Amino acid sequence: MRISFYGAAREVTGSNILVEATGKQILLDCGIFQGNKFAEERNFAPFAYHPKEIDFVIVGHAHLDHTGRLPKLVKDGFKGRIYATAPTKELTRLVLEDSAKLAREEARRNNHPPLFSENDIDNLMELFESISYDESIEISPQVKLTFKNAGHILGSAITILDSGGKRLVYTSDLGNKPSELLEPPELILNASYVICESTYGGRTHEDPSRREQKLAEIINTTVFQNGVLLIPTFAIERTQELLHDIEHFCTINKCEKPTFYLDSPLAQKVTEVFEKYPEYLSGKIRRVHKDEDLSA
Numbered sequence: 001m002r003i004s005f006y007g008a009a010r011e012v013t014g015s016n017i018l019v020e021a022t023g024k025q026i027l028l029d030c031g032i033f034q035g036n037k038f039a040e041e042r043n044f045a046p047f048a049y050h051p052k053e054i055d056f057v058i059v060g061h062a063h064l065d066h067t068g069r070l071p072k073l074v075k076d077g078f079k080g081r082i083y084a085t086a087p088t089k090e091l092t093r094l095v096l097e098d099s100a101k102l103a104r105e106e107a108r109r110n111n112h113p114p115l116f117s118e119n120d121i122d123n124l125m126e127l128f129e130s131i132s133y134d135e136s137i138e139i140s141p142q143v144k145l146t147f148k149n150a151g152h153i154l155g156s157a158i159t160i161l162d163s164g165g166k167r168l169v170y171t172s173d174l175g176n177k178p179s180e181l182l183e184p185p186e187l188i189l190n191a192s193y194v195i196c197e198s199t200y201g202g203r204t205h206e207d208p209s210r211r212e213q214k215l216a217e218i219i220n221t222t223v224f225q226n227g228v229l230l231i232p233t234f235a236i237e238r239t240q241e242l243l244h245d246i247e248h249f250c251t252i253n254k255c256e257k258p259t260f261y262l263d264s265p266l267a268q269k270v271t272e273v274f275e276k277y278p279e280y281l282s283g284k285i286r287r288v289h290k291d292e293d294l295s296a
């Protein structure tokens with residue numbers, strides 16, 4: 001196995017790793033660089049390898065810094081197969097469509113062609129093949145792929161590649177437990193090589209129970225004052241967590257749920273994907289919603 005890093009090394013965006021095994025070229029993620037003007041320019045640069053010669057792409061999860069250069073990869077000649085879980089496939093389309101609109105506006109402003117178009121996304125989506133957690137498939141003779149739950153966002157997967165007696169584990173982004181919506185990342189007990197993200201590795205996160213309490217206090221104060229509360233939030237995972245936290249808080253405290261508006265077409269579409277794939281949610285959430293369905 002030969003492993004080359006073309007993004008998210010000494011930085012935290014642009015995830016893109018090339019694995020060469022038994023004569024096959026396999027890409028792990030193909031994200032955009034984010035953060036400043038220089039980073040954006042790097043997205044337009046030619047790939048350091050020949051997209052035509054790549055056999056497979058494996059996508060760990062749908063965030064743009066892991067998927068945003070996939071349409072360019074296809075535009076530049078990639079014709080192989082792309083493996084991801086079913087929710088990752090659907091969320092990738094939503095995230096890219098949203099980003100294509102912004103890319104078009106930005107291109108007009110800067111007088112250059114956009115990084116990709118809606119048409120490029122359609123071409124890309126035809127190459128996807130969905131596999132589930134714990135399912136193992138031979139993507140080529142002597143290369144076996146298995147996905148395990150990464151607990152980061154809906155459908156996020158740890159990639160395990162077995163080839164020639166070696167096992168490569170790529171975490172993509174890992175979840176921060178405990179999460180109400182997802183099961184925690186799965187433990188992988190053996191590996192020859194591990195490629196692991198470390199974005200928040202040096203940071204201590206706030207206790208999530210404290211977070212819910214803070215939110216409850218702010219909602220209570222706002223309702224008491226007949227006010228309006230605006231909460232800016234990411235469209236994937238954070239919005240759905242927030243909706244769940246508000247619901248949970250009102251159920252526990254037997255209080256009337258305040259009227260709330262989800263003012264984001266992307267977040268609404270993403271929430272529909274959550275509803276479509278309950279098998280990717282935590283057992284706890286599935287039980288709560290089953291009970292609600294039964295009592296409805």
Ligand SMILES: [Zn+2]
Binds near residue numbers: 061063173
């Ligand atoms: Zn991510």
